Amino acid sequence: MRPLYCLPALFALLSPLAQAELLDDVWERGSLRIALADDNPPYGFHEDGKLAGFDVELGRALAAELNVEADLLVEDGDKILEGLRSGRYDIALAPSLAPAQGQDALEFSEPYAFPLAEAEGSAAQPMAIPLQKGNPAFRDKLNRVLAKLRSEGRLATLSEHWLGRDLSQPPAASR
Template sequence: MRFLPGLLLLLSQVSPLAHAELIDDVFDRGELRIALEANTPPFNFKEDGKLVGFEVELGELLAKEMDVRTSFLTTDDTDLLSGVESGKYDVAINHIALTAELQDRFDFSEPYRQAPDLVIAFQKGNPAFKTSLDKALQRVKADGRLKALSNKWLEEDRSKPVAKAE
Protein backbone atom coordinates (compact mmCIF):
# COMPACT_ATOMS: atom_id res chain seq x y z
CA MET A 1 0.00 0.00 0.00
CA ARG A 2 2.84 2.41 0.68
CA PHE A 3 3.76 2.32 -3.02
CA LEU A 4 0.29 3.40 -4.16
CA PRO A 5 0.85 7.20 -3.93
CA GLY A 6 4.11 6.89 -5.89
CA LEU A 7 2.46 4.67 -8.48
CA LEU A 8 -0.43 7.12 -8.89
CA LEU A 9 2.01 10.00 -9.29
CA LEU A 10 3.96 8.08 -11.93
CA LEU A 11 0.79 7.14 -13.83
CA SER A 12 -0.47 10.72 -13.76
CA GLN A 13 2.77 11.88 -15.38
CA VAL A 14 2.56 9.42 -18.26
CA SER A 15 -1.20 9.46 -18.72
CA PRO A 16 -2.49 11.41 -21.73
CA LEU A 17 -5.26 12.64 -19.46
CA ALA A 18 -2.67 14.46 -17.35
CA HIS A 19 -1.58 16.63 -20.30
CA ALA A 20 -2.81 20.17 -19.77
CA GLU A 21 -4.96 21.51 -22.57
CA LEU A 22 -4.02 24.79 -24.22
CA ILE A 23 -7.40 26.24 -23.24
CA ASP A 24 -6.52 25.72 -19.55
CA ASP A 25 -3.23 27.57 -19.99
CA VAL A 26 -4.95 30.45 -21.80
CA PHE A 27 -7.64 30.79 -19.14
CA ASP A 28 -5.13 30.47 -16.28
CA ARG A 29 -3.07 33.31 -17.77
CA GLY A 30 -6.18 35.25 -18.76
CA GLU A 31 -4.56 36.04 -22.09
CA LEU A 32 -4.26 34.68 -25.60
CA ARG A 33 -0.69 34.97 -26.95
CA ILE A 34 -1.01 35.72 -30.67
CA ALA A 35 2.03 35.56 -32.96
CA LEU A 36 2.14 37.58 -36.18
CA GLU A 37 4.78 39.16 -38.38
CA ALA A 38 3.43 42.74 -38.37
CA ASN A 39 4.72 43.47 -41.85
CA THR A 40 1.90 42.57 -44.23
CA PRO A 41 -0.67 45.32 -44.77
CA PRO A 42 -3.65 45.14 -44.60
CA PHE A 43 -3.50 41.91 -42.56
CA ASN A 44 -1.09 43.00 -39.83
CA PHE A 45 1.41 45.86 -39.73
CA LYS A 46 2.62 48.78 -37.66
CA GLU A 47 1.29 52.28 -38.24
CA ASP A 48 2.83 55.07 -36.19
CA GLY A 49 4.32 52.41 -33.92
CA LYS A 50 0.93 50.80 -33.26
CA LEU A 51 -0.02 47.28 -34.37
CA VAL A 52 -3.04 47.42 -36.70
CA GLY A 53 -4.78 45.47 -39.44
CA PHE A 54 -7.44 42.91 -40.20
CA GLU A 55 -5.84 40.06 -38.25
CA VAL A 56 -5.01 42.29 -35.29
CA GLU A 57 -8.65 43.31 -34.93
CA LEU A 58 -9.76 39.70 -35.53
CA GLY A 59 -7.46 38.50 -32.74
CA GLU A 60 -8.89 41.14 -30.40
CA LEU A 61 -12.46 40.10 -31.23
CA LEU A 62 -11.74 36.41 -30.71
CA ALA A 63 -9.95 36.96 -27.39
CA LYS A 64 -12.84 39.12 -26.19
CA GLU A 65 -15.30 36.37 -27.16
CA MET A 66 -13.16 33.89 -25.22
CA ASP A 67 -13.15 36.32 -22.27
CA VAL A 68 -9.36 36.79 -22.17
CA ARG A 69 -6.92 39.60 -23.00
CA THR A 70 -4.77 39.66 -26.12
CA SER A 71 -1.02 39.66 -26.12
CA PHE A 72 0.36 40.25 -29.60
CA LEU A 73 3.90 39.04 -30.13
CA THR A 74 5.60 40.11 -33.33
CA THR A 75 8.08 37.69 -34.83
CA ASP A 76 9.57 36.71 -38.16
CA ASP A 77 8.52 33.88 -40.43
CA THR A 78 11.26 31.56 -39.11
CA ASP A 79 9.94 31.73 -35.53
CA LEU A 80 6.21 32.10 -36.19
CA LEU A 81 5.14 28.47 -36.56
CA SER A 82 8.01 26.91 -34.61
CA GLY A 83 7.04 29.21 -31.72
CA VAL A 84 3.47 27.88 -31.86
CA GLU A 85 4.78 24.29 -31.91
CA SER A 86 7.00 24.89 -28.88
CA GLY A 87 4.28 26.67 -26.90
CA LYS A 88 5.98 30.07 -26.98
CA TYR A 89 2.81 31.39 -28.66
CA ASP A 90 -0.73 30.07 -28.31
CA VAL A 91 -1.77 30.80 -31.89
CA ALA A 92 -0.49 32.28 -35.13
CA ILE A 93 -2.87 34.61 -36.93
CA ASN A 94 -0.81 35.56 -39.93
CA HIS A 95 -2.81 34.87 -43.13
CA ILE A 96 -1.89 31.19 -42.95
CA ALA A 97 -3.32 29.15 -45.80
CA LEU A 98 -4.47 25.65 -44.90
CA THR A 99 -2.13 23.13 -46.54
CA ALA A 100 -1.64 19.37 -46.23
CA GLU A 101 1.94 19.91 -45.03
CA LEU A 102 0.83 22.16 -42.19
CA GLN A 103 -2.01 19.79 -41.23
CA ASP A 104 0.63 17.26 -40.21
CA ARG A 105 2.13 19.76 -37.73
CA PHE A 106 -0.78 21.84 -36.40
CA ASP A 107 -4.46 21.99 -35.62
CA PHE A 108 -6.47 24.86 -37.05
CA SER A 109 -9.53 26.96 -36.50
CA GLU A 110 -12.25 26.88 -39.06
CA PRO A 111 -11.40 29.30 -41.89
CA TYR A 112 -11.88 32.99 -41.19
CA ARG A 113 -11.39 33.87 -44.86
CA GLN A 114 -12.15 31.78 -47.94
CA ALA A 115 -10.36 31.30 -51.27
CA PRO A 116 -7.74 30.54 -50.11
CA ASP A 117 -8.82 29.23 -46.73
CA LEU A 118 -7.02 31.31 -44.11
CA VAL A 119 -6.92 29.72 -40.66
CA ILE A 120 -5.49 30.17 -37.18
CA ALA A 121 -2.77 27.64 -36.33
CA PHE A 122 -2.20 26.16 -32.86
CA GLN A 123 -0.56 23.10 -31.29
CA LYS A 124 -1.96 19.69 -32.20
CA GLY A 125 -3.99 17.80 -29.64
CA ASN A 126 -6.07 20.60 -28.13
CA PRO A 127 -9.71 19.79 -28.95
CA ALA A 128 -11.22 21.96 -26.19
CA PHE A 129 -9.20 24.94 -27.41
CA LYS A 130 -10.33 24.30 -31.00
CA THR A 131 -13.96 24.17 -29.87
CA SER A 132 -13.64 27.42 -27.90
CA LEU A 133 -11.82 29.21 -30.73
CA ASP A 134 -14.26 27.98 -33.40
CA LYS A 135 -17.28 29.02 -31.31
CA ALA A 136 -15.79 32.49 -30.83
CA LEU A 137 -15.18 32.71 -34.59
CA GLN A 138 -18.71 31.51 -35.34
CA ARG A 139 -20.19 34.25 -33.11
CA VAL A 140 -18.04 36.90 -34.83
CA LYS A 141 -19.24 35.61 -38.21
CA ALA A 142 -22.91 35.26 -37.23
CA ASP A 143 -23.33 38.80 -35.92
CA GLY A 144 -21.62 40.42 -38.91
CA ARG A 145 -18.44 41.63 -37.18
CA LEU A 146 -16.19 39.52 -39.41
CA LYS A 147 -17.92 40.83 -42.53
CA ALA A 148 -17.51 44.42 -41.30
CA LEU A 149 -13.85 43.77 -40.54
CA SER A 150 -13.32 42.26 -44.00
CA ASN A 151 -14.98 45.23 -45.65
CA LYS A 152 -12.96 47.71 -43.56
CA TRP A 153 -9.51 46.23 -44.15
CA LEU A 154 -9.82 44.07 -47.25
CA GLU A 155 -12.59 45.93 -49.06
CA GLU A 156 -14.40 42.66 -49.65
CA ASP A 157 -16.18 39.98 -47.68
CA ARG A 158 -14.54 36.58 -48.01
CA SER A 159 -15.69 35.24 -44.67
CA LYS A 160 -18.10 32.90 -46.49
CA PRO A 161 -17.37 30.33 -49.20
CA VAL A 162 -16.93 31.83 -52.63
CA ALA A 163 -19.62 30.81 -55.12
CA LYS A 164 -18.25 28.75 -57.99
CA ALA A 165 -18.84 29.92 -61.54
CA GLU A 166 -21.10 27.69 -63.58
Protein backbone atom coordinates (compact mmCIF):
# COMPACT_ATOMS: atom_id res chain seq x y z
CA MET A 1 0.00 0.00 0.00
CA ARG A 2 2.86 2.37 0.70
CA PRO A 3 3.79 2.89 -3.02
CA LEU A 4 0.28 4.23 -3.68
CA TYR A 5 0.99 7.20 -1.40
CA CYS A 6 3.95 8.10 -3.60
CA LEU A 7 1.95 8.28 -6.83
CA PRO A 8 0.65 11.86 -6.37
CA ALA A 9 4.19 13.08 -5.72
CA LEU A 10 5.44 11.19 -8.77
CA PHE A 11 2.72 12.73 -10.98
CA ALA A 12 3.59 16.19 -9.67
CA LEU A 13 7.23 15.67 -10.60
CA LEU A 14 6.43 14.37 -14.08
CA SER A 15 3.72 16.90 -15.00
CA PRO A 16 6.14 19.48 -16.48
CA LEU A 17 7.50 16.74 -18.72
CA ALA A 18 3.99 15.89 -19.89
CA GLN A 19 3.26 19.49 -20.86
CA ALA A 20 2.91 19.88 -24.60
CA GLU A 21 5.84 21.58 -26.28
CA LEU A 22 5.13 24.07 -29.05
CA LEU A 23 7.61 22.36 -31.37
CA ASP A 24 5.59 19.13 -31.17
CA ASP A 25 2.38 21.07 -31.85
CA VAL A 26 3.91 22.74 -34.92
CA TRP A 27 5.13 19.44 -36.34
CA GLU A 28 1.86 17.67 -35.59
CA ARG A 29 -0.16 20.48 -37.18
CA GLY A 30 2.23 20.66 -40.14
CA SER A 31 2.32 24.44 -40.09
CA LEU A 32 3.97 27.34 -38.33
CA ARG A 33 1.40 30.04 -37.47
CA ILE A 34 3.12 33.35 -38.11
CA ALA A 35 1.51 36.67 -37.22
CA LEU A 36 2.59 39.66 -39.27
CA ALA A 37 1.33 43.04 -40.37
CA ASP A 38 0.53 43.77 -44.00
CA ASP A 39 0.79 47.54 -43.76
CA ASN A 40 4.51 47.88 -43.04
CA PRO A 41 6.61 47.88 -46.22
CA PRO A 42 9.24 46.57 -46.78
CA TYR A 43 8.55 44.06 -43.97
CA GLY A 44 5.00 43.05 -44.87
CA PHE A 45 2.65 44.40 -47.52
CA HIS A 46 0.42 43.34 -50.41
CA GLU A 47 1.86 43.33 -53.91
CA ASP A 48 -0.29 42.21 -56.82
CA GLY A 49 -2.78 40.73 -54.35
CA LYS A 50 -0.16 38.61 -52.55
CA LEU A 51 1.74 39.08 -49.30
CA ALA A 52 5.32 40.18 -49.86
CA GLY A 53 8.23 41.55 -47.88
CA PHE A 54 11.10 40.68 -45.59
CA ASP A 55 8.92 39.20 -42.81
CA VAL A 56 6.95 37.11 -45.32
CA GLU A 57 10.05 35.58 -46.88
CA LEU A 58 11.71 35.06 -43.50
CA GLY A 59 8.58 33.30 -42.23
CA ARG A 60 8.54 31.00 -45.24
CA ALA A 61 12.24 30.21 -44.78
CA LEU A 62 11.74 29.41 -41.10
CA ALA A 63 8.80 27.12 -41.85
CA ALA A 64 10.70 25.37 -44.66
CA GLU A 65 13.63 24.67 -42.31
CA LEU A 66 11.16 23.20 -39.79
CA ASN A 67 9.68 21.05 -42.61
CA VAL A 68 6.21 22.56 -42.19
CA GLU A 69 4.02 25.01 -44.11
CA ALA A 70 4.10 28.72 -43.36
CA ASP A 71 0.66 29.82 -42.18
CA LEU A 72 0.97 33.59 -42.62
CA LEU A 73 -1.72 35.33 -40.56
CA VAL A 74 -2.20 39.05 -41.04
CA GLU A 75 -2.99 40.91 -37.82
CA ASP A 76 -3.15 44.50 -36.63
CA GLY A 77 0.14 45.39 -34.96
CA ASP A 78 -1.48 46.16 -31.62
CA LYS A 79 -3.14 42.72 -31.48
CA ILE A 80 -0.10 40.61 -32.30
CA LEU A 81 1.22 40.36 -28.72
CA GLU A 82 -2.24 39.41 -27.46
CA GLY A 83 -2.44 36.67 -30.10
CA LEU A 84 0.96 35.30 -29.09
CA ARG A 85 0.05 35.28 -25.41
CA SER A 86 -3.19 33.43 -26.12
CA GLY A 87 -1.51 30.87 -28.38
CA ARG A 88 -3.34 31.94 -31.52
CA TYR A 89 0.08 32.35 -33.19
CA ASP A 90 3.30 30.40 -32.75
CA ILE A 91 5.57 33.36 -33.57
CA ALA A 92 5.31 36.91 -34.82
CA LEU A 93 7.46 38.70 -37.32
CA ALA A 94 7.08 42.40 -36.71
CA PRO A 95 10.01 44.79 -36.47
CA SER A 96 8.19 46.99 -33.96
CA LEU A 97 7.98 44.25 -31.30
CA ALA A 98 10.77 44.73 -28.79
CA PRO A 99 11.73 42.21 -26.09
CA ALA A 100 10.76 44.67 -23.34
CA GLN A 101 7.15 44.64 -24.58
CA GLY A 102 6.55 40.96 -23.97
CA GLN A 103 8.55 40.09 -20.89
CA ASP A 104 5.52 38.95 -18.92
CA ALA A 105 4.36 35.98 -21.02
CA LEU A 106 6.77 35.92 -23.94
CA GLU A 107 10.38 35.16 -24.64
CA PHE A 108 12.44 35.94 -27.72
CA SER A 109 14.73 34.15 -30.12
CA GLU A 110 18.26 35.29 -30.68
CA PRO A 111 18.32 38.48 -32.80
CA TYR A 112 18.04 37.91 -36.54
CA ALA A 113 18.51 41.49 -37.75
CA PHE A 114 20.30 44.54 -36.45
CA PRO A 115 18.75 47.67 -37.95
CA LEU A 116 20.45 51.03 -37.70
CA ALA A 117 18.80 53.87 -35.85
CA GLU A 118 17.76 56.83 -37.96
CA ALA A 119 20.18 59.17 -36.20
CA GLU A 120 23.92 58.93 -36.81
CA GLY A 121 23.94 55.28 -37.91
CA SER A 122 23.88 53.96 -34.36
CA ALA A 123 22.41 50.56 -33.60
CA ALA A 124 18.68 50.30 -32.98
CA GLN A 125 16.86 47.59 -31.05
CA PRO A 126 17.84 44.21 -32.57
CA MET A 127 14.96 42.29 -34.13
CA ALA A 128 14.08 38.97 -32.47
CA ILE A 129 11.15 36.58 -32.78
CA PRO A 130 8.66 36.56 -29.89
CA LEU A 131 7.07 33.31 -28.71
CA GLN A 132 5.30 32.07 -25.58
CA LYS A 133 7.46 31.31 -22.56
CA GLY A 134 7.85 27.69 -21.53
CA ASN A 135 8.80 26.26 -24.92
CA PRO A 136 12.56 25.72 -24.67
CA ALA A 137 12.78 23.05 -27.39
CA PHE A 138 10.94 25.31 -29.85
CA ARG A 139 13.05 28.36 -28.92
CA ASP A 140 16.27 26.34 -29.28
CA LYS A 141 15.19 24.92 -32.65
CA LEU A 142 14.21 28.40 -33.84
CA ASN A 143 17.63 29.73 -32.78
CA ARG A 144 19.37 26.88 -34.64
CA VAL A 145 17.33 27.62 -37.76
CA LEU A 146 18.20 31.33 -37.56
CA ALA A 147 21.90 30.44 -37.09
CA LYS A 148 21.72 28.20 -40.16
CA LEU A 149 20.03 30.90 -42.25
CA ARG A 150 22.72 33.37 -41.11
CA SER A 151 25.66 31.00 -41.78
CA GLU A 152 24.33 30.15 -45.25
CA GLY A 153 24.01 33.86 -46.07
CA ARG A 154 20.25 33.63 -46.51
CA LEU A 155 19.50 36.25 -43.83
CA ALA A 156 22.00 38.59 -45.50
CA THR A 157 20.40 38.03 -48.90
CA LEU A 158 16.90 38.66 -47.55
CA SER A 159 17.88 41.84 -45.77
CA GLU A 160 19.87 43.15 -48.74
CA HIS A 161 16.94 42.47 -51.05
CA TRP A 162 14.18 43.93 -48.86
CA LEU A 163 15.99 46.36 -46.55
CA GLY A 164 18.71 47.61 -48.88
CA ARG A 165 21.68 46.37 -46.83
CA ASP A 166 22.94 43.39 -44.88
CA LEU A 167 21.51 43.74 -41.38
CA SER A 168 22.04 40.10 -40.40
CA GLN A 169 25.12 40.86 -38.30
CA PRO A 170 25.58 43.24 -35.36
CA PRO A 171 26.95 46.62 -36.52
CA ALA A 172 30.43 45.98 -35.08
CA ALA A 173 30.65 42.63 -36.93
CA SER A 174 29.51 44.05 -40.28
CA ARG A 175 32.27 46.68 -40.56
